[in-house]
Amino acid sequence: MTSRTPRRHRRLALMAAGTAAAMVLLPGAASAQVVQNLQQYAGTAGDPAVPGVPGDAPQGPAAPNAPLPNLPVDPTKILPVPGAGAPGLTGADDDHLRRDDTPDSKQIDDPKPPDHASGAVGDIDLGDSDLLDITKYDATIEDNGETHSDSTVLGLGGGRIVGSSASSEGNNRDGGNLTSVLCDVTSGALCLSLLYHDVVATEDNDSSLAAARGGVLALCLLGDDKDTTATYECDGLLSLGVAEGLGVAERDKEHGHTKAESANELLNLCIGKREKLTEACDGLGLSAVHSDSESKSKEPDTQRGSYLLGIDSSGESSYLLDEPEAIGLLDGCGDSALLCLLLNQGKSVIFDNPKGAGSAQEMLRLDVLNRTLLVVLGQAETLVHETEGRDHHKPQCDDKIDNDNDGDIDFPKDKDCESPQDDSEHGDKGEGNGGGAGDEGGLAETGAEIMPLLAGGLLLTGAGALTVAATRRRAGKHLL
Numbered sequence: 206m207t208s209r210t211p212r213r214h215r216r217l218a219l220m221a222a223g224t225a226a227a228m229v230l231l232p233g234a235a236s237a238q239v240v241q242n243l244q245q246y247a248g249t250a251g252d253p254a255v256p257g258v259p260g261d262a263p264q265g266p267a268a269p270n271a272p273l274p275n276l277p278v279d280p281t282k283i284l285p286v287p288g289a290g291a292p293g294l295t296g297a298d299d300d301h302l303r304r305d306d307t308p309d310s311k312q313i314d315d316p317k318p319p320d321h322a323s324g325a326v327g328d329i330d331l332g333d334s335d336l337l338d339i340t341k342y343d344a345t346i347e348d349n350g351e352t353h354s355d356s357t358v359l360g361l362g363g364g365r366i367v368g369s370s371a372s373s374e375g376n377n378r379d380g381g382n383l384t385s386v387l388c389d390v391t392s393g394a395l396c397l398s399l400l401y402h403d404v405v406a407t408e409d410n411d412s413s414l415a416a417a418r419g420g421v422l423a424l425c426l427l428g429d430d431k432d433t434t435a436t437y438e439c440d441g442l443l444s445l446g447v448a449e450g451l452g453v454a455e456r457d458k459e460h461g462h463t464k465a466e467s468a469n470e471l472l473n474l475c476i477g478k479r480e481k482l483t484e485a486c487d488g489l490g491l492s493a494v495h496s497d498s499e500s501k502s503k504e505p506d507t508q509r510g511s512y513l514l515g516i517d518s519s520g521e522s523s524y525l526l527d528e529p530e531a532i533g534l535l536d537g538c539g540d541s542a543l544l545c546l547l548l549n550q551g552k553s554v555i556f557d558n559p560k561g562a563g564s565a566q567e568m569l570r571l572d573v574l575n576r577t578l579l580v581v582l583g584q585a586e587t588l589v590h591e592t593e594g595r596d597h598h599k600p601q602c603d604d605k606i607d608n609d610n611d612g613d614i615d616f617p618k619d620k621d622c623e624s625p626q627d628d629s630e631h632g633d634k635g636e637g638n639g640g641g642a643g644d645e646g647g648l649a650e651t652g653a654e655i656m657p658l659l660a661g662g663l664l665l666t667g668a669g670a671l672t673v674a675a676t677r678r679r680a681g682k683h684l685l
Contacts, residue, residue: 306552309531309538312545312570313552316563316588318609318631321345322415322452322465324496324585331578335363340469344406344415344452348592348601348608349628352415352454354404356380359421367400368419373408380404382434389431393441396433398423403434413456420449436473437482446473451482454589460503461593463561467585468497475517483510490517494569496583498551500562502591509566511549511583538572545572558607561590600628 327339338360346352350373357368369379380403388396402419418435425433428441436446450469456462468482470492477488483497496511512527530548531538538545551566568583590610601608602615602622608630609621616622621632 302557303555304553307529307550309529309547310550310552312538312547312572313550313565313567315552315554316565316586318588318590319345319347320454320456320463320465320589322454322467322498322587324450324452324467324469324498325581326448326450326469326471326494326583328581328584329579330576332576335360337361340419340421340448340450342417342419342450342452342467342469344417344454344465346413346415346454346456346463350408350413350456350458352406352408352413354406354415354417354452356402356404356417356419358400358402358419358448368402369404371404371406373406373413373415377407378403378405388425388433391431393428393430393433394426396423396425396428396431396439396441398434401434411458413458414454416451416453418449418451420446422447423449436475437479437484439475440478442476444473444475444479446470449473449482452587454587456592458592461591462501462503463589463592464499464501464503465587465589466497466499467587468495469583469585470495471582479517485515485520485522486517487520488517491515492517494583496566496568496585498564498566498585498587500564500587500589502559502561502589505555505560505562505589505591507553507555507562507564507587509551509553509564509585511551511566511568511585513548513568540575542572543574546570547572556590556610558610559591561588561610563588600626601630602627 321343323343323345325338325341327337328335328341329337338357341357341360342355344352344354353370353372355368355370357365359365359367367381369381371377371379380401382401383399384397385401388398398420399422400420401423403417405414405416407414420435422445423434423436423439424443424445425436425439425441426443428439430438430440433439433441435449435451436444448469448471450467452465452467454463454465470482471494473479473490473492475486475488475490477486477490479486479490483495492515494513495515496509498507498509500507510527512524514525515522516525526548529550530546531550532544532546533539534543534545536542538547547567547570549566549568550570551564553562553564555562563586565586566584567581569581571578571580573579590608602619603625605615607614607619609619609632611619611621611630613619613630615630616625616627619630621627621630
């Protein structure tokens with residue numbers, strides 16, 4: 206137990222309970238819109254629309270004369286928060302691994318390959334089943350350069366209700382926004398994005414790129430850009446965002462460098478301008494339940510940070526609850542604890558052979574009766590490694606590189622290699638990765654145990670949806 210006084214314990218517990226309740230209530234505020242669009246999403250699942258992506262091509266680490274494709278957001282517009290509980294790496298376990306973990310972070314999984322930027326504003330599990338997801342995103346680059354992205358604004362019982370997926374081997378961009386027409390009609394004076402999501406996944410000879418973002422709501426007032434989407438793109442007088450998240454992973458194939466950035470917030474308000482998810486409002490601003498992670502493989506480094514509340518004034522920020530805290534009932538935060546509350550916990554790692562780095566950060570983790578009920582708010586994770594020197598024409602199990610950093614190189618030394626032709630030293634990528642890396646677009650079907658409990662509610666939702674006239678999904682002029 207690391208908190209200082211019982212009174213403080215009660216205050217932290219009340220704040221955590223209130224925040225968790227807010228996350229559960231958020232989807233209800235937009236439930237009518239969800240019902241009206243359930244059949245539209247279901248009707249286009251086999252043939253998704255691919256709307257155009259606004260904005261200029263951002264600058265990235267790609268080779269000269271090989272510009273990155275247009276993205277829903279400039280990947281340089283998400284950087285870690287200086288001084289927001291993001292310590293640098295210290296100490297060394299051995300010559301090939303350096304770690305920096307907060308004291309009670311053992312409940313958080315290490316980032317696992319492949320390279321990715323992932324996170325979630327809210328993730329609620331009941332038993333071993335996925336109950337509710339709010340703005341969960343994943344942008345992944347496989348070791349062979351292929352990319353895939355997934356954005357789930359609302360998920361129930363392990364299934365996605367609102368969101369989209371993309372893959373460099375298939376549909377490489379997708380997205381949606383229930384209210385995109387307002388921004389176009391008003392020429393940017395009133396831009397409202399409701400249940401918006403965008404994904405991009407591309408690969409060419411020079412670069413690989415995956416990007417995923419989404420949000421429950423983003424509002425921008427009195428701007429002049431009709432392509433405004435998320436709050437950090439607002440050039441107007443006021444912006445308001447609810448449950449926004451963004452993950453970007455990109456690789457420069459020529460030089461073998463990879464970087465990944467992930468950030469999300471439950472709430473943000475800015476009177477003025479705020480150009481990045483992790484940058485202060487230049488006027489008066491407020492942000493709540495924030496988490497971020499950034500990793501780069503060139504001269505490997507990683508940073509992470511989170512806080513409960515941030516207050517901005519003239520470009521300067523101050524934070525409330527940005528340091529690690531832990532509260533446990535009975536046996537600390539062990540398996541026998543009745544309740545465990547962790548705030549601002551995380552872990553970081555820098556490794557060699559190949560060089561790389563990764564970090565995972567959570568703003569809040571509430572564990573009741575050994576994961577009988579698990580609530581995680583503000584989760585961000587990144588992992589990257591160097592690919593320079595690898596023969597990309599050879600499979601991983603025959604390329605002379607320790608791709609999974611387990612000390613064993615290629616077949617037959619690496620037990621995860623079935624033969625020299627096997628192109629993965631990672632074994633089953635889907636195991637043990639709470640951040641979603643390695644998913645092939647979409648949430649895992651893990652809700653079998655609670656589906657009977659949800660069936661009644663879903664049947665009522667379906668009945669309401671059937672009363673809505675079926676319409677074709679509109680592919681707008683711009684995404685958001």
